[in-house]
Amino acid sequence: xxxxxxxxxxxxxxxxxxxQLQHRMDRLFQGGFGVERSPWQVGVxxxxxxxxxxxxxxxxxxxxxxxAEDLEITIQDNSLILRGERKIAAEEKQVNYQRRERESGFFxxxxxxxxxxxPDKVEATCKDGILAIKLAKPEEVKPRKIKVKVx
Amino acid sequence: xxxxxxxxxxxAEAPAKxxxxxxxxxxxxxxxxxxxxxxxxxxxxxxxxxxxxxxVDLRDNHLVISGEVAAPLGQGETMVDQEYFTGDFIRExxxxxxxxxxxxxxxxKDGVLRLVLAKVERAKPRKIAVKAA
Numbered sequence: 001x002x003x004x005x006x007x008x009x010x011x012x013x014x015x016x017x018x019x020q021l022q023h024r025m026d027r028l029f030q031g032g033f034g035v036e037r038s039p040w041q042v043g044v045x046x047x048x049x050x051x052x053x054x055x056x057x058x059x060x061x062x063x064x065x066x067x068a069e070d071l072e073i074t075i076q077d078n079s080l081i082l083r084g085e086r087k088i089a090a091e092e093k094q095v096n097y098q099r100r101e102r103e104s105g106f107f108x109x110x111x112x113x114x115x116x117x118x119p120d121k122v123e124a125t126c127k128d129g130i131l132a133i134k135l136a137k138p139e140e141v142k143p144r145k146i147k148v149k150v151x
Numbered sequence: 152x153x154x155x156x157x158x159x160x161x162x163a164e165a166p167a168k169x170x171x172x173x174x175x176x177x178x179x180x181x182x183x184x185x186x187x188x189x190x191x192x193x194x195x196x197x198x199x200x201x202x203x204x205x206x207v208d209l210r211d212n213h214l215v216i217s218g219e220v221a222a223p224l225g226q227g228e229t230m231v232d233q234e235y236f237t238g239d240f241i242r243e244x245x246x247x248x249x250x251x252x253x254x255x256x257x258x259x260k261d262g263v264l265r266l267v268l269a270k271v272e273r274a275k276p277r278k279i280a281v282k283a284a
Contacts, residue, residue: 045157047234053227060223062198062235064262086157093187101181102196105155114231128221129198129262 045107046082046131050114054143057113057135064129065102071126073133075119080111080133115141165241173219176238180216180264188276191250193266197240199223202259207266209252216264217241249273 046061059080063071066086074081088104113135121136165177180195193216197205200218208215223237224230246268254269 045159047159047161048232049223049230049234050232051224051228051230053225053229057231058225058228062262064196064198065260067261088183091185091187091192095185095187095192097183097185099182099184102183102194103157103181105157107157126261128201129196 045109048082048109048111050111052114052137055137057115057117057137059111059113059133059135061131062129063126063131066126066129066131068126071124071131073122073124075117075122075135078113078116080113080135081108082111083108161235173239176236178236178238178240179242180218180240182242190270191246191268193244193264193268195240195242195264195266196262197259197264198262199237200240200259200262200264205257205259205264207255207257207264209246209250209255209268212246212250214244214246214268215241216244216266218264 046063048059048061051058051060061082063084063086065088066084070087071082071084074083083106085106086104088102116138117135118138123134125132125134162178162181165179167177171177180197182196183194185192195216197218197220199220201221204219204221206215206217208217218240220237220239249271251269251271256267256269258265
């Protein structure tokens with residue numbers, strides 16, 4: 001990893017220092033870590049909401065018009081991989097578009113789960129354009145009440 | 152269309168118009184609008200809205216589509232990490248071409264509303280054949 005921040009020397013011009021910092025930041029955003037941008041780079045679509053109750057972890061995402069067969073969900077250790085495609089069927093007739101705001105395309109997202117889950121106890125449902133994944137927590141991470149014995 | 156990766160986008164909030172009875176945010180659904188020779192078709196993304204919670208209201212040329220979303224969390228759930236907000240959807244349009252108010256079809260499926268507004272007869276394009284004398 002290249003050094004991005006360095007202590008400024010006492011004799012250096014502060015403006016020059018700022019300029020150098022900007023150059024370093026530019027390099028950083030251009031992939032200065034020596035990592036190539038791969039076509040399979042993980043994106044941030046779809047946005048997800050993560051929630052939990054005593055026994056489960058829930059992952060929800062808004063995916064209107066995405067069919068269950070176009071979704072692929074994988075659990076690996078502590079992460080959940082969500083892959084799929086949002087398709088917008090082409091209109092059969094010759095049509096004249098006035099507005100086009102809905103987007104189609106591929107997505108892939110990797111999420112870190114807040115706790116370990118039981119990979120065999122995962123339920124995913126798609127309802128009204130919301131994908132909901134219900135993951136069961138293993139017994140050892142569930143909160144447990146401890147009874148205080150009267151001595 | 153070329154293969155493309157989807158980018159995350161926050162939903163646009165609807166401009167406030169009066170006060171609402173239901174608390175919470177209101178969003179503008181993303182829409183596609185296109186015209187066929189017979190009709191004006193609108194497709195709107197309203198994730199989380201069930202078919203019986205959609206309202207389509209057309210008065211003269213003023214069209215309002217709205218939908219109520221279900222509760223985002225189940226009983227006893229607490230949010231750990233929230234990336235998107237949930238709320239009802241509403242969007243209004245002024246329709247330009249003449250719509251046959253008796254022939255409007257609305258279908259809600261997987262959170263996508265598809266509205267087919269048939270045009271009135273005289274608004275449809277007609278080709279006039281020119282006869283040779």
